[in-house]
Amino acid sequence: MADVDTVVPIKTIIADDHPLVLLAIENLVASLPDMQIVGRAIDSTGLFEELARIECDVVVTDLFMPGGAQGDGLEIIQLFKERYPEIALVVLTMSMDVDVLRSAISLGADAILSKRDRIDLMHVAVVTALAREFYLGPTIRTLLADAKRAQRLERVRQLLSKRELEVFTHYASGLGIAEIARQTGRSVKTISAQKCTAMKKLELESDVDLYRFAIEHGLIAGWRSS
Secondary structure (H helix, E strand, O other), rough: OOOOOOOEEEEEEEOOHHHHHHHHHHHHOOOOEEEEEEEOOOOOHHHHHHHHHOOEEEEEEEEEOOOOOOOOOOOHHHHHHHOOOEEEEEEEEEOHHHHHHHHHHHHHOOOEEEOOOOHHHHHHHHHHHHHHOOOHHHHHHHHHHHHHHHHHHHHHHHHHHHHHHHHHHHHHHHOOOHHHHHHHHHOOHHHHHHHHHHHHHOOOOOOOHHHHHHHHHHHHHHHHHO
8 A cells, every 4th residue: 555645746847958057956856855857858849859758747947948949938838838738837037028928928837937036936836836826936926016017107197297197196195285386386276176187087086096096006106216
């Protein structure tokens, strides 16, 4: 009878065109009782050869590995998901290109981890992906969140005039109508009207809505840094 405490290791294929990255992953996996490397590759050709040769539970791959016959970058994810939808895919990358990362997500990568993150987070990514839950490493999460805030801020700047945005951000920062009027050299009536116009354009009904909107869209930080 098999030992009920026996750990069945996660069969893992790893792919990266940088030998030091492969070595780092191998060293990490060697310290984990629940993972086992069953295949290695340095480009897309080798990766798909390993996938055809041996069964695995998860693939941990670099995003960009030039020179492979099966493509590079997003092409790897697309082809992998078409051929092996049942195998979890964890992407390691140095890319900070938001569009590329969003495309990787939309193509079905189960986890994306930046090589700038701690290497031990790869185990978290693998376990999460195998549980059929999506995982983003902290660097990628921050990058995408910052990009989303920047997009929201740009949309607001398109909707509001420069003076409306100035009044809105000052008010969200805690200044009263009278103080904003004093600092900008405009009348209280003008400042009040510009605040009301800004709120109407943004479909906000109360000061609570205004404060929440400013925080969620990065307006206060965006104004101070501009």
